[in-house]
Amino acid sequence: MTDNLRELRARVRTFIDGEVIPAEPVLDAGGPEAAAAMNGLMASAKKQGLWALGHPAELGGGGLSLYDFALVNEVIGRSEYGQRALGTLSMQDSIMLDRYLASAEQRTRWLLPLVAGEIRPSVAMTEPEVAGSDPTRIRTTAVLEGGEWVINGHKWFTTGAHHAGFTTVFAVTDPEADPHRSISAILVPAGTPGLEIVRAVRTMGSDHGDHCEIRLTDVRVPEQNLLGVRGEGFAVAQRRLGPGRIFHAMRWLGQAQRAFDLMCARAKSREAHGSLLSEKGEIRRYIAESAAEIQAARLLTLDAARRYDLDGRAKLEISMVKFWGARMLHNVIDRAIQVHGALGVTEDTPLERMYRSARYARIYDGPDEVHRMVVARQLLKGNAPWDELPA
DSSP: OOHHHHHHHHHHHHHIIIIIHHHHHHHHHOHHHHHHHHHHHHHHHHHTTOTTTTSOGGGTSOOOOHHHHHHHHHHHTTSTTHHHHTTOTTHHHHHHHHHHOOOHHHIIIIIHHHHHTSSOEEEEOOOTTSOTTOGGGOOOEEEEETTEEEEEEEEEEEETTTTOSEEEEEEESOTTSOGGGSEEEEEEETTOTTEEEEEEEEETTEEEEEEEEEEEEEEEEEGGGEESSTTOHHHHHHHHHHHHHHHHHHHHHHHHHHHHHHHHHHHHHOEETTEEGGGSHHHHHHHHHHHHHHHHHHHHHHHHHHHHHHHSOOHHHHHHHHHHHHHHHHHHHHHHHHHHGGGGGSTTSTHHHHHHHHHHTTTTTSOHHHHHHHHHHHHHTTOOGGGSOOO
């Protein structure tokens, strides 16, 4: 780690611990006060030069490599609000749009405001009627008529659709083609007639409901709203999901490290049965195992980021860190709750909410079972990660 990167991490840690975490009670409550608090945090991050650190410099970001950003993002991840406050929440979508938006007009309309934090994105892929882990079963359709896409379908877990400036809809455009070449990605601006936000679904770890159910009924958008090439929606999705899974793993590290800090502080301050919890062997085992699991996940995350910087794929490494990181997150938070006892299951600490969010981590952007399948398949082909010498 360079001195500049170490200094940047320290500045981000000061911002997260000194500004974002103290604002969490207001942000948790929602409403106008929460919106004002978040706007204030975003303005502060921009003023301090901490805004959009991982976005490309030519788009107004900090230009960090994915590897360097991983070292910063684990600090950002200490608060669930950190990514939005520092303008990194939209990185999955900005990477996708930067690659696949065709015209300068579209880039000006969608990409630059996205990086600046002026609009938010959402993505509509998962559907309630079919298995989300198998996108070849998508039922939403888009038919080209008179220079417009006419889209019909039903989606849910379209995160942030009720706040978004646009939604990227994945729909079947070529039903007779190979299933992996039948789907396209199409931008649908907010407010387009026929786009209905049915509800914001409340889920584990999300008290306000960020994951929307939407319906699209004869939604019409211009033909040029297609992202990339017709029928290559799977490639577009992977361009977004690949680095996105690494972003999750980075954020989980911050959450786990925060839970670890709370666990250690509790162990050193709480007495039971004649001694501090920190003096008891079982609690020391919790601490040691948690530290080892965090560091193992950290090294897996950094390795995935390094590989992605090299080849833009890192398929094996990304799947490996996705299921391992989710398990690590659950384990560490679970132990922290156990050390806190009754206090740990109350809302008086962030652990209860973190625990609910951690359970969700094993499902989104591909369930554990799918990622373990991908890893095993690669290993059975002889592609073991330890056969490669570090670059």
